[in-house]
Amino acid sequence: MLTRFFSQSKPIAFAILSILFAVAFVIENFVSTSVNLNAELIFSKLGILLVFLLVVFILNFIVKRNKIHSPHTFGVSSFTLIIIAFPELLRSSQFIVSYFFLLLAFRRILSLKTNTNIKQKIFDSGLLLSISIWFEPFHWLFLLVIYFGVIMYASQNYRHFIIPFVGLAVGFILHISYFLILEDKWINVSTYLPKFNGVDSFFDSFKYGVLLGYLILVLFWIIFQLPGIYNRAKLHESESLSVILFFMLVSIGILMTNGSPLAVDAIYLILPLSILIGNYFQLKSTKKWIKESLYVFFITGVLFSALY
Template sequence: MLTSFFSNSRPINFIIVAVYLTFFYVAANFSLFLSAPVGVVFKELGMLVVLVLSVFILNFISGRNELTGRNAYKSVLFAGFLCMFAAALKNNDVILANLFLLLSLRRILSLKSQREIVQKIFDATFWVGVASLFYFWSILFLFVVYFGILVHVGHRFKNWLVPLIALLTLLSIVTSADLLLTDTFYTFSDWYQSSSFNFDAYRQPILLIPAAFLFALTLWSSFFYMLIIQKASANSKSSLFLILLCTGVAITAGVLAPTKNGSELLFFFAPLAIVVTNYFQHMNDKWFKEILLLLIVLLPVLLLSIF
């Protein structure tokens, strides 16, 4: 059965998820691959590598910080959620921003080790800043950085100043690069993206169906996730709650996004995959779990076939 196959973390599981992701990525960008110049095709293949790398980093973060058990559920769930939205597979800026946010999350979660604190805070903030260069509203994940500081190392005042230094460092690098390449200063208008609250696109079945499914899944699994947090050890509670915070920040970033086509939900998929994986691990109804996982895997196939 599908749940039994992905209940272990083995190389074959990762290979299958990578192939699954590759199929839908090629399908979403098929016309581009046929007509674009060779340079553009190689760039798109690079984006595919970034997506596969994102799955690997998510799996590493989850295992290293004991956010889930040693299984491949989070990998296949992340891929399934992502492949439900073709626009997310086409938006290179969001794909890159998501990679940098995962790198930031990795450093934030590692603060609980109490080693190399300043370096980890600097790195986490720097990666969030880099992500915001590609997708402005990913800057909201600074709230996650400061939550990590509050929970793990908030007793030292200097730790609260490190994010400011990291952002100033990034600003100086970006400004210097802009001056060298374009002979102009990088300004706030170059960085900022205005919000749009036009959700008309979600009236279309191709977006409405997966969005409604994920909304119901989020509400259902989050309820059980909160129960899991309450029963978790003191060492694990902060990390598990931080993932829940990431989910909330990702939803906020999606609401404030400049375009509403499904790609703005990409930041939401990694934390949701961890939340749903915890639900899967504690679910006693084997057949319901089997049907749910099968639905997540096959829904992208149905959407691709129908629309």
């Protein structure tokens, strides 16, 4: 049933997913958590909800505009259901704003494949990444994704390898100016350094340890299906998939080295994994019962997280 419903890209599917996400967000931010309601809090939370919905929109835009997979909502629905299972992420205002700008930068890199306005797109990606770094310093590692995209789509001109630093420099100067003028202090360089806490730290929480274990199982399953996914993909699709896979590798690196709670950092794995799930679901070799079973697991994860 769910497989049939999400097998096409229809407005009703996005509307239902948006409502489902909004309900989960409201429950987590206003019902499950004790808060003193006031106009400022309500408007700030609604603003963050809008950013979350924009992240979902950008995810759908990325897969549709770059034709990463056929028109359907398998990827978006997987992302929405898995995200809801991580309630602390729904309360992470600063983090999701940072991730929003990171996705905008990632979108600009993928758009290089059109071979138009290359210099502008590379500059935009560097500038947007620098804004993301303001909120999450470890996002500077995604500069590797920008350069991977340049190598894939625009390596014919050596100047293209300089432009990302120009975009970063503009954002970095603005960031330093803010600290010096408004806070009268210098940025703390140590916040940009890796803080690997060991694999055991990912399983400090039983709930999120179980959810992470499930995501890892799904990830390994999808990795084994990559040959079939690539064989089906056209040239431009395979290039985009390669960029997404590299994006996921860098995401896993940040997940392991930034020392932040897994309950929030899980999005690093969830978003690229959702895109790959969408590609796997459209394979003719993927049985319907497998798709339905994965959706059952997603929903079970949401219920497990809500009840534990």
